[in-house]
Amino acid sequence: MHDWTHVADGGPLNRHFLRPAWYDAWEAAYGDDRNWRRPARYLPVEDGAASACILPFSTQRIGPFSFASLCGSYFPSRGIPFRGDPARLAAASLPLLRDIGSSAGVRLGPVPEDDPLFRALAPVLERDGWSVTRRKVGTDFILDNPGGAEAYQKALSNNRRKKIDYYWRKLQEAGDTTLRHFTDAGADWTAVIRDIQTVEVAAWVARDGEPRFLGSRNACYWARLTADPWFSRALNVWIIYHCDAPVSFALALDSGDTRYVIANSFDERVAQYRTGTKIYQKLILDAFERGLERINIGMGDTGYKSGWGARPGPELIDMVAFAPTLYGTTARLAARMQEVLQRFGKS
CATH class of the missing domain: 3.40.630 (Aminopeptidase)
Incomplete structure (x- = not known):
């Protein structure tokens, strides 16, 4: 090529x-x-x-x-x-x-x-x-930058912020828990993708959906993509580790003024802790701190995306x-x- x-x-x-x-x-x-x-x-x-x-x-x-x-x-x-x-x-x-x-x-x-x-x-x-x-x-759902991370955080309802903190605290009380952000600087993408696969194999998508990281074809795709310098800089991954095991993740791609949420999932064993809310909060605040104008959260909404402030965008x-x-x-x-x-x- x-x-x-x-x-x-x-x-x-x-x-x-x-x-x-x-x-x-x-x-x-x-x-x-x-x-x-x-x-x-x-x-x-x-x-x-x-x-x-x-x-x-x-x-x-x-x-x-x-x-x-x-x-x-x-x-x-x-x-x-x-x-x-x-x-x-x-x-x-x-x-x-x-x-x-x-x-x-x-x-x-x-x-x-x-x-x-x-x-x-x-x-x-x-x-x-x-x-x-x-x-x-x-229809893609779009979350626009309201004027920075602080402005967005203030716009979140007290109830939502309290729930995020509550479930995060409960997960920490159940065992040692950390949330790590991976991007180009120092990221071992082979290890990161392996941890994502560990989450996906224990998630509902491995049983009832279409896995995005499991299998030889998916592994080949992510290995090729993360090896490219531009994509290595553009990709952002958040993973929650609980008792030394990866249990929840989100992967996003930054392109110019837009962050695209590509994939996210969680180990069903931690479903009660709503780990995705903590990751989404970090993902959103990080984007607006960097000055990105919008986050494209992907197609469809059952109320979860609009709860973060996203609105229908282009079809x-x-x-x-x-x-x-x-x-x-x-x-x-x-x-x-x-x-x-x-x-x-x-x-």
Whole structure:
């Protein structure tokens, strides 16, 4: 993979994580997983001036159809690294998308619905005869910086602060307890990821969910990502150790003015102590002390995220553009029929 770091660094601050190492780690770990096929392709686009982007596509098979799909990690989202004028880049990208090979179309998602490049690209594709479908994946919840850590701490209700202190005190009374923050300076990422795995194997996600750190593919992904200097600086991990064992964690990624909460979990044996509240308090205060403008806590809310002051932000959408070819039209009709059959099944 050639180096196009300058493209990512010249784009929106909160999308600086869309850089070569992000895709390299994904391809090494998941490039041939499930319905994905290697190799990934990174197609450069320039407008003849200062604008540029990289189209990061890998092949994804959906039933009998082959699509050129945006690759990279699903969390916090996928995307096209770009700098400059989105409208000019959308127009300049069209010839490459037409010549994408034998694909039925392109899958562009999940991406934030307010991404300026995707907003410019959709009408360009539609005017060229592509059939563009959009599906809502979820809504990100955003916590804005109210003016610093002290201002945020004061805005928390007395009841919430008392509960955080109460459960933390009870956990300490049950055994020796510490909360450690790991970031680039002096972090042994191999040991940190191993401690996260220890938590995850004892968490509900290991039994009923989709683990993010267990298994050889996940281990490969995090080993590749943490080995990169930019991500080593951008990643932040908080782990609670109780009686010398890791029992709770949160992992976040800082990109420009935004902190993304990527994963968190806890050992079910300490569930009664609500360890996540202590970690979230530290994670939030640390972000606002550093001057970050917002924290993206991820999709969905059962009341927990709004309890911290987070509010609905941009929706994540999955956009599929079916090519104006016989193959693309056939795939679009098959997708439409599948949707109809699913609706019949629910009625």
